[in-house]
Amino acid sequence: MAKFERIYTAGEAETRTPEQQLIDAITYEGLPAPPGATLAGKVHRFGTDRTCWYVGYGDGRPAGHFGCWRRQVDVAWRSEGGPVLSAAEEIEHARRVTVLRQERDAELAQSRERAAGVCVTIWDSLPPAPSEHPYLKRKGIQPHSARLTPDGRLALPLWDAEGKLSTLQYIDDDGGKRYHPGGATGGRLGIIGEITPGVIYLAEGFATAATIHQVTSRPCIVAYSASNLVPVAGLLVALYGPRVVVVADNDKGQVGQRAAEQASAKHGVRVVMPPSLGDANDYVAAGNDLAALLGDRAAQWLVHADAFSEQPPAIEWLVRGWAQANALIMVHGPSGSGKTFVVLDWCLRMAGGVDVWQGCKVTPGPVVYLAGEGHHGLRGRIKAWKIKHGKDKLDMHLSRSGCDLNTLAGYRHAHDAIAALEKAPAAVVVDTLHRFLLGDENSAQDAKGMLDSCAKLSAAFGCAVILVHHTGVSDEAQHRARGSSAWRGALDIEISVTSKDGVIKIEQRKAKDSELNPPIHACLERVTIPNWLDDLKQPVVSAVLAAHDGPPVREKESPGAKHRKAWENAWWASKAELLDGAPYLTRSALSHYLETTAGWSPANLRQHLKPSAEPGRFLRDLLDCGYLAIAGAGWKVIDPAHASRLNLARTADVGEGTP
16 A cells, blocks of 8 residues: 655645545546545545545544555545644544545445456356457457457456456457446456466456467466556466466556566566567567567477377368368369369358358358459359359459568568458468469478468468469379479368369368368359350350269279280281181280280290180180180180170171271
């Protein structure tokens, strides 16, 4: 408790009544002036939130106390001038001050208890706050522990050291903050995240603490005010030891810095503060690396095996099994393979509320499509998709051009444009990668710069980033991304798209957190766009992705069928002789064909052309299945169906070679 002392100028005290002097003392401490002062020995509340108070008595030498429960101000006051008190009167004055303090403390305790009861009832009745709340969206944070009041404000809990709810803080859409009247705030705190072994962060405000938790995945305590940093830091150190880091606000008046330094001096905690004006949330919003500022020490970098082996949360999917939420995904393929059609179909289903893709569940959500090329064709593809699926509205935005996303200017350009949207995207598509990359895609350093930008976008908006990329030109490079191997190493999911004979094959090459899905096939379906005409006044036709059963599955050819085909090829090559009306081939003709055309060795021929050879050999298989029979110096076809087919083909004069 501080003591107020003020030296009035000569004669000034005599011109100011004790009541006026009390008001002078209150305003001198930076508190609002009460509407008046009464020295009647009772506690009086004042201020817009009624958290300021005073008590005074007027007999003898007027004196009393005043302060603010919210700001933790408590000041003893005594008037200037007036009669000089005797020793007995001083003792009586001290006794009365003690009685008044006890009465004030009792009333304050009752007030706080009543407020806590009301707050518990309110808190239990409130639903969780939605992530779309304007304040949360503007700050780029999740609701965490926040709840929503009926009038649309956020409600945040303040807990005491025993885990009991003391009061609530309310935050308006525009960021205005107020406490529930009468509740205790000193030494009270909020908690974001679960307290586990390792560093614990302490911040002033909710948005700052939420940002720190989202960047580090570590628990962050909310002090709710700079004046509360010191008592809360002491409480945390007493409970968890010297692993507390205070993240101070860099405000113009340096209030946050001074409070953090006091906490450090008194309790030995480490202090971190953004180098520029603002708090940690402002620092991240400006595109800075908060994790680097905080310092990834061992307590952050190392995780205990017991905590690491706990069951992780279920994977969140945008397209179940194919596109994971908050992940880095690459879809690559040769030019013209249909890779953009695949990604576009995902995005349009998300943005249009179509909840299934190829039998896989789709989670609706906003999409930002950064298109670096092909805007004319892309316009037609989106229109065709809307016609095909009967959708008029899409929750999707597209860029008008590309930018160098791996540069600071390019990243800021994309970040600021996305941040200005009403809703944060669930996915950001970069199509194609080389249109947004300054440098060489074969360079590991340039690739890292691009990957870092993608990671920053994902962290800033809590979204997946989908890269569309090309493959190399050689046959062996058709199933891997073109350029540096760093691309594949950083991906959560890698998908290749290839096309043959009009059938598109979509195949997972990497899935870090799940099993690989079997390939899916698709095709392009033509869609005529009504009222769209080209330069020749012909209807404009585009295409949309459609499901396909895939190419026909060819049965594996049996050894007997292979041997029969070889025998027939040799028969045609030897002028298609007949014996007793049946296709006939001599041993020498067959041996000549197999040796000169098929490349068989003499030793191989001897093994395969012995009637007594083991099963699986050429002649043994054809004899056993009833296709051939020994005749003269060779063999003739005795299977009626095959003999008739060959005779018909011979009669039609197909000519030499296989019909």
